[in-house]
Amino acid sequence: MGALLKQSPQIFITERDFDWGDDQTAILAIVSRYFSDYNGNGFYPHPDEVLLQRELQTVSALQHLQRHLRHAGARGMAITGLGLAGQPEAQRNAVLYAIALSLGFPTSTDQRTRRVAWDIRARPGSAEQNRFVTFSERVGNADMHTDSSFYPMPEEQFLLYVVHAAQCGGGASLLIDVDDIHAELQRTEAGRATFALLSEAQVPFRVPSVYAASEEQVEIEMAPVFARLGETLTMRWRYDSILKGLAARPDLDTPSLRAALALLNEVIEQHAPRFCQHLPDDTLLWADNRRTLHGRATYTDPARHLIRIRIADTPNAERIGPSGVALD
Numbered sequence: 001m002g003a004l005l006k007q008s009p010q011i012f013i014t015e016r017d018f019d020w021g022d023d024q025t026a027i028l029a030i031v032s033r034y035f036s037d038y039n040g041n042g043f044y045p046h047p048d049e050v051l052l053q054r055e056l057q058t059v060s061a062l063q064h065l066q067r068h069l070r071h072a073g074a075r076g077m078a079i080t081g082l083g084l085a086g087q088p089e090a091q092r093n094a095v096l097y098a099i100a101l102s103l104g105f106p107t108s109t110d111q112r113t114r115r116v117a118w119d120i121r122a123r124p125g126s127a128e129q130n131r132f133v134t135f136s137e138r139v140g141n142a143d144m145h146t147d148s149s150f151y152p153m154p155e156e157q158f159l160l161y162v163v164h165a166a167q168c169g170g171g172a173s174l175l176i177d178v179d180d181i182h183a184e185l186q187r188t189e190a191g192r193a194t195f196a197l198l199s200e201a202q203v204p205f206r207v208p209s210v211y212a213a214s215e216e217q218v219e220i221e222m223a224p225v226f227a228r229l230g231e232t233l234t235m236r237w238r239y240d241s242i243l244k245g246l247a248a249r250p251d252l253d254t255p256s257l258r259a260a261l262a263l264l265n266e267v268i269e270q271h272a273p274r275f276c277q278h279l280p281d282d283t284l285l286w287a288d289n290r291r292t293l294h295g296r297a298t299y300t301d302p303a304r305h306l307i308r309i310r311i312a313d314t315p316n317a318e319r320i321g322p323s324g325v326a327l328d
Ligand SMILES: [Fe+2]
Pocket: 145, 146, 147, 294, 327, 328
C-alpha cells in the first residue's frame, strides 16, 4: 500500500496501491460456483465456507489485502479507492463477501434473512420516528460501541464499505483505540478505580428486542467490560444496553457500578482521542471489534449508504449463540 497516514498509533488511512487485474473476475467465478443464489445480494454464511475461504485465499489481490489489513498491530485501516465504485450490487457485494471471507468468517446480521452484507442507510422517515430504530437504520449519530456486545461471542472484526458518503458535511466515521481509553482512565484515581471495577464486575448487557412483541422477554448477557487477551486489552461496550440491563436486574445496580459506567462513558464520548474521518465513496474500512470502539458523527443526508460485514475468527458452525443483529 502507499504511504500510511497515521491517525492514531494503530489506526491508519491509506490508498489502494495494487491492481486488481483479472482478480475480480476470478473472485466472481469462484463465488458463483459456490452460491447458486446470492440471497438478494446479501449472501449468507456458506455451509462450505472453510473450503471456499481456502480457494479465495489463492487470489493474489485478496492475499495482498489480507496481509495489509492484518499487518502487525493494526487495529483499524481505511483503504480509499478500493475499486468497486459504480459496479452492479451483485458484483460489488460478491467481492466484499470474498474480502470478508479471506479475513475470517462473515456472520449473518439478520436472523430471518441470514444476510451477511448489511445496508447501512436511513429508513425513510427515520428522522421523525421516535420508535425503536437502530443506529444503522436512521440518520443522526451513533454512540461509541463494540458490535454484538450483548452476545456470547462478539465478532472479532468488521468491514464497512462506503457506497455513498454523506454530502451534508456530517457522518464521519469514528474509531477509538481501547488502549487510549485505558491510558485516559489511568490519569486519575477515579479512572483507575473505574478500570479495576469494570475489569472485575460481570455487567448485564441487555439484548435489544428487535420486535415489539418480545418486549417483555428480557435476555441478558453477563460479561466484564474490560478483559485481557494475551498481551492486549479488549472491551465490550454499549452503554445503552448496559443501562437497560441494570434496569432489568436491579439487584446488580449499585451506586459504585453506576458511577464507574458513567465515568467511562464520559471518557469515551468526550475525552479519549479518536480517529475521525469523512470517508469518501469507494473506501473500505476494516476494524478490530475488540480493540477499538466505533461510532459515527451526526449527519442528515438520507442518501448516505454504507455496507457492513461482521467477521468472526471462528467458522460459523463452531460459534455459540446468535451471530449478530441488524442493530449497532
Ligand atoms: Fe456498530
